[in-house]
Amino acid sequence: MMHVQAIPTTVPTVPAAATWQPHSRHPALKLESDERWSTLQELHGLLQYEGHLQEGSEGELFRRRRLKAGQSALVMGQPFDGLYVVRLGTLKSLITNADGGMHVLSFPMKGNLLGFDGIYKYSYMSDVVALTDCDLVRIPASDLFTSGRGNNHLEHMAYWASSREITQEQMAYSLTRSVKSEARVARFLQTMSQRFADMGYSPNRFILPMTRRDIGHHLSVTVETVSRAFSALVQEGIIAVDFREINILSHEALCNFER
Structure with a gap:
């Protein structure tokens, strides 16, 4: 189960000389370039x-x-x-x-x-x-x-945005786990549609930047379940799929999809 950490009201002062020294298994971000x-x-x-x-x-x-x-x-x-x-x-x-x-x-x-x-x-x-x-x-x-x-405006904005992110993660977690496995995929596509709309893009046609395995790891289902859900949604005429490009043909049917 995902645990969301609470943000404290007081935080220790950060040394001004604090530097970013990643020790990742992924390639690290190069700080010097393209500033x-x-x-x-x-x-x-x-x-x-x-x-x-x-x-x-x-x-x-x-x-x-x-x-x-x-x-x-x-x-x-x-x-x-x-x-x-x-x-x-x-x-x-x-x-x-x-x-x-x-x-x-x-x-x-x-x-x-x-x-x-x-x-x-x-x-x-x-x-x-x-x-x-x-x-x-x-x-x-x-x-x-x-x-x-002398200017706590930035801090207020950061706490406001942090609270929003925590709330959205909690809502997403609750929503995707309140329905059956394949229906979680439909809910996920609904969420992505809304997110693209909020950014000013089409809510009907968009490209998913993540793999189906990533979607499975997010929804706590297998990649096979994700693939079955996509196939079922296509067969029922709810979406059309071209690799990672999604075309939502019926938002109402997507919302009501249950399996």
Whole structure:
């Protein structure tokens, strides 16, 4: 069962010199190259934050980092050095059990916040790996939690976004496990359709960036179950599938699919 860690109300001050030293089994993110910047206003837009920009904070800048597909953004056990907002691309957040089993917690996409599980014990509690080429915006821990900074607007935004991510993960976990195995796949496609719509893309036709095995690890079903569900949805005329491209032909039927 997935355990969601609570975010504390007070956090130790982060040394300004904290550095990112991944020790991943995946290729690490190269920090030196292709450095660009995002504004606080852009972060507001990406996160769809409901608060208002604090006067005088418009000039704050945040480094952007690029990843290639397969590179690690965060590594379980890596010291917490900040939060990351997805600007472009799709990733997967996963944990590996003591017996080697893997569970995919979520598939972060544009506007999602990464790394909030690192606040609790001051180290990241899951691996996050890029499924596609990605662009991330880093919010340094020193900017969030340095005492006397005089501007807690960024901290409020980070807690707001962290709470939203936890709520969405809990809802997804509850929804996918309240129905039969193959119906979980239908619910997953509904969720992905809504997420693409929220990003301004078509909710009817989209490309899944994850493999069917990843979907199975997310829904706690076998890859064979995922494949059977796709086949059943195609046979019933609910969706059309071309490799990873999904065309939803009937949202109502997809919502009512039960197997």
